Structures are given as structure tokens and as C-alpha cells.
Amino acid sequence: MKHVAITETTFTGDTNSSSSARRRRRPIHRMLVSFSAAYFAGALVTDIVYWQMPDVLWERFSIWLILAGLVMAGLATVAYVIDLAGHRRIERPAWPRVVGYALAVLLSVVNAFVHSRDGYTAVVPSGLMLSALVVVVLLFTAWVGMALANRQRVGA
Amino acid sequence: MMRALKIARSAKLPRLAALLVTVAGLGLAGCDDHAGDPKVQIGANPELPALQQYLMPPMRVAKVVGWGEETPTVAQGLQVHALATGFEHPRSLYVLPNGDVLVVESNGPKAPISRPKDIITGWVQSFAGAKAKDANRITLLRANGDGAPELRTTFLDHLNSPFGVALVGHDLYVANTDAIVRYPYQDGQISITAAGTKLTDLPGGPIDHHWTKSLLASPDGSKLYVGVGSNSNIGENGIGAEYERAAIWEVDRASGAHRIFASGIRNPTGMQWEPETGKLWAIANERDEIGPDLVPDYLTSVRDGGFYGWPYSYYGQHLDPRIVPQRPDLVATAIAPDYALSSHVAPLGVAMYTGTDLPENYHGGAFVGEHGSWNRTPLNGYKVVFVPFSGGKPSGPAQDVVTGFLDANDHARGRPVGLAVDRRGGLLIADDVGNTVWRVSSSKPGAPPKPAS
Secondary structure (H helix, E strand, C coil): CCHHHHHHHCCCCCCCCCCCHHCCCCCHHHHHHHCCCCCCCHHHHHHHHHHHHCCCHHHHHHHHHHHHHHHHHHHHHHHHHHHHHHCCCCCCCCCCHHHHHHHHHHHHHHHHHHHHHCCCCCCCCCCHHHHHHHHHHHHHHHHHHHHHHHHHHCCC | HHHHHCCCCHHHHHHHHHHHHHHHHHHHHHHHHHCCHHHHHECCCCCCCCCCCCCCCCCCCCCCCCCCCCCCCCCCCCCEEEEECCCCCCEEEEEECCCCCCECCCCCCCCCCCCCCHHHHHHHHCCCCCCCCCCEEEEEEEECCCCCCCEEEEECCCCCCCCEEEEEEEEEEECCCEEEEEEECCCCCCCCCCEEEECCCCCCCCCCCCCEEEECCCCCEEEEEECCCCCCCCCCCHHHHHHCCCEEEEECCCCCCCEEEEECCCEEEEEEECCCCCCCEEECCEEEECCCCCCCCEEEECCCCCCCCCCCCCCCECCCCCCCCCCHHHHHCCCCCEEEECCCCCCEEEEEEECCCCHHHHHEEEEEEECCCCCCCCCCCCCEEEEECCCCEEEECCCEEEECEEECCCCECCCCCEEEEEECCCCCEECCCEEEEEEECCCCCCCCCCCCC
């Protein structure tokens, strides 16, 4: 109860310098998010290779990488919701990151369907474009998130 | 930067996220497309709509309910009864000279998982009974006068996903999925225990996407024609996996040597000699996932050396963008098939009617067993149709001959597959979901056709 009360009193300002933030352990979902981002980025690489050299092997790498990224995103969401609901490691969502990441995951879901088509058009052009867009969104989100963290030291 | 953060921290972004979710949801649901009338895709000049690429390919298989007390519905002047029931996935039929009927019970090898999609596809198709156990067996039926089988024996066992059968003299050939095997056969024999001799290998595993190998002997018995299906829908397993596939092979019966008789036929599941001209005709299953009305499956005469488009194009020069690199040199020579049966009907059996029992209008034409669609709404196929022939060519629209495989709720009582004409002129239909062999005959043998009761 006390913990909750502290959270609410510190919610208003930009200066979240309470010592409780530093005492909190690093949230698990952060690690899972990094994994999924790496998988999505890997899919962009294999898509580019397929585009240049259309061997089905690369297309298969891409779809499995996207699927692995989505599985990690699912696990990250579960970890995030648990942490958020229990106010254990996170007190409030950092909306720019949440929205940016959610957008990347949604685009990846669409991308998984596109990559499940048969033949060349599973990748070129829409699959490749979606893979690139996902990476751009993730990079932008990371940049916004870093700026946010530097300014406020908000954990999310 | 500051502005971005301010916007981000205001309450607008969660709403934006919700909007995006909604839009994405609509995008996925938006694939509910409307299929056109199959009638405009039957015959020599089918209407071919523009191709579309799906986000989520529609999968619609008919739930299996079985026949119960029901039987199929037949056209006027015909009657139908179950010749025998209780099979395990009967796929094709062959009638021996003494009238014995061979029922090939087979269900294909297990499909490998190479993409996440394969898991989903396998799961959905399991509802249609497509993943039942592979019996790998040929059962013999000997019918007596009233049509009920008086004898039922296991003719050949321990085969490897067999489909085609052909008898030349005393040599019985079975087309397993990976080889043609020859067995000695004596007239009247009801079971073969002798070991087979391999005539030639056929393209089999490890992928073996289209596993059925149809078989037809030349009239003089010197050659065997083998329908070898493609190893993919549209080349998604790599063009290397398609070596000597999507083709009709001509195998020399004496040496086992083969050549490609015709190519670019995605899945030639049945072949027959047209009785008037003596030309080779085949049914073929065309490609999926470019729309509910693409690409129509077909019945066509097969020219020696002919190329029929797959995978680069369909119906002549309609290019398929899913294949890169393209082959303009081949596409330029691509032959449009003679007769479209409409899209996704899945013709898996063909029989040229050379008997005399059925009413006159069926003489000389082709019956086609349409297994039925799995990726189209409304469902298409699930019936046996008749294509009239005149002068060695189709001469009119396909007529429904045997229907009722779907009930009023579009649930499958059965699905027709292989066809054969028995010695007394009845049309036999293998039903691989109802696990039955049906026999269609004139409702009054010898008398002029009258309305069925």
C-alpha cells in the first residue's frame, strides 16, 4: 500500500528521482523486447538477401525469425503486464515506448502473414518493405525511449 | 524532440494505438472476398479475373459428417448404390479384365513442416479427414449380378502411398509415390503375394507435396504414362525441387527409361485415352492463393512436348508474379488447356465413358470426380460432373451427374475422388471421406431413361 501511495504522489512531476526507482530491479520484459527486436532486424537482413538472391532458404529464415520475434513479443507483453499490474518493477507505462513497440509488433503480425504467401511475393515488395518499416519504428522508439529515460529516469 | 515527447505523453497515443489495432484488424478481416459464379469458368474460354494476393488466405473445408442413411443424388435416368463400404481413404479405382475392381486405399506421406504456415494448413485440413492413416493397400472387390460384392480380399499390401494402377497382359503396374512397381498377375487372381520388381523410380520425398502418381498404359502396351504432380503450390520449395515434376512422363515398359511427354501441368491426377481420336487427355489441379476464381482446374488434351504454363504462367500467357526469375521463352510456348472445370474444384478422377449401360447422352464423354475446394467460399466441386464430347472434343457445359456429397449445411457426407467404368458399364466412384465405393447405373437397364424416383 505504501508503495502505491508513493507512486501516486510522484506521478505528477517530471522529476522522478525517488530512490525507489533505483532500488527496483531491471524489468524482465526489457530483455525479451531486445530479443524480439533482434529477430525482427534479422528478418530484414534475410529479406534483403532474398531480394538480391531469391533462394527459398532466405525466405524461410525470414518467416521463422519474424515468428520468433512475435513469440518473444508475446512473452514480453506477459512480463510487462505482470510487472505493471503488480507495480513491482514498473510504476507506470512510458507511452512512447509502449506505442512504438506495439506498432512494430502489429506490423510484424501483418508481415508474418505476407511472408506466409507462396513464392517471390511473400517478400518482394511488401514483405521487405514491412520488415524495413518495423526496424525503422523500433529504432525511432529506442531513440525516443532513450531521450525519455535521460530526462525522467522513468522505467518502462 | 520536446514536441514529440509532449505529444507522446499526452493521452493521444494510446488512442492512436487502439486505432492502429482496429485498422490492422479490418485489414485481416477484409479478405472475405466474394467468389464469382463458377459457370462462367466452365468450358474453353473461362473468365479469368485479375489476380489478388491475400494477407490471410481463406481456408474453408467442409466439416465431415458422413453419410448415415443418405446416398448421393444422381441425375435423371440413373441410380446409385454403395458397392462396398468401410474402406480407409479409397483414392483410386481400377477395373481388371474379368470385372474385379481394385480399390487403392492410400493417403499420402506425412507433409514436412518447412514454414509456420504448414502447421496451420495441416491443422485445418485435418478437419476434412485429409490426415487419416495411410492404409497403403489395394483391396479387390468381385461383384455378383445384383451389384453386391461377393468377394473382398486384400489384393496387395505394404505399398508406399500407391495411386495409379495399370495392367498390361500379365504385368500389373502400381505407381507408388516414389516408384512404379511391376507384379505378375494371372487372370482371376484375388491376391498377390509375389515380390514386385521396380520398373523406374518416380520423384518422391522428402517434400512430396503432390504425392499421387496417376498411371495409364498406351493402347499397344509399350509405354506407361505417369502423371507427376508439382512439389509445391507455386514453386515455394525452390525450382530445384520441381525437377521432372508437374509433368506427364512417358515410361518405356521394356527398359524403364523415361522422357517428359508434357510439362507445366501442375498436378495431373488422372489420364484417359479419348475413344474417338485416341488422344491422351488429362485432368489437372491448378494453383492456389491468387483468388477464389483463380486458377480454374482443367481437362485438356495433352500434346507431345507441350508446355502448359506452370509455374510461370496459367491459361497460356497469364504471368504468375510469384515466380522469379521468370522464363519468357517457355511462357511464349505455353498452351492454354482445352476445357476449364472452374476454380478449386480439385478434379481427382476422370473416366471416359466407353460402356453402354448408361443412357446414350453419356456415351463417349468424360466423367470427372471433383473432390471439392478447401480455400474458396462458397464451396465449389464436391460432385461428379459429365463433360459431353463430340468429334474428340468437349461439346458443351459440364453437367452435374452425382451430387449430394454436401448436406444443406455444407457439411461433407463424402468427397468423390477416383472414377472407373466397370465391365457392365456402371460408373464407379471412390469416396475418400465417406470411405465408400459408389456404383452409378441406369435406373432401368435396357429401357429408355425415365425420371429417377
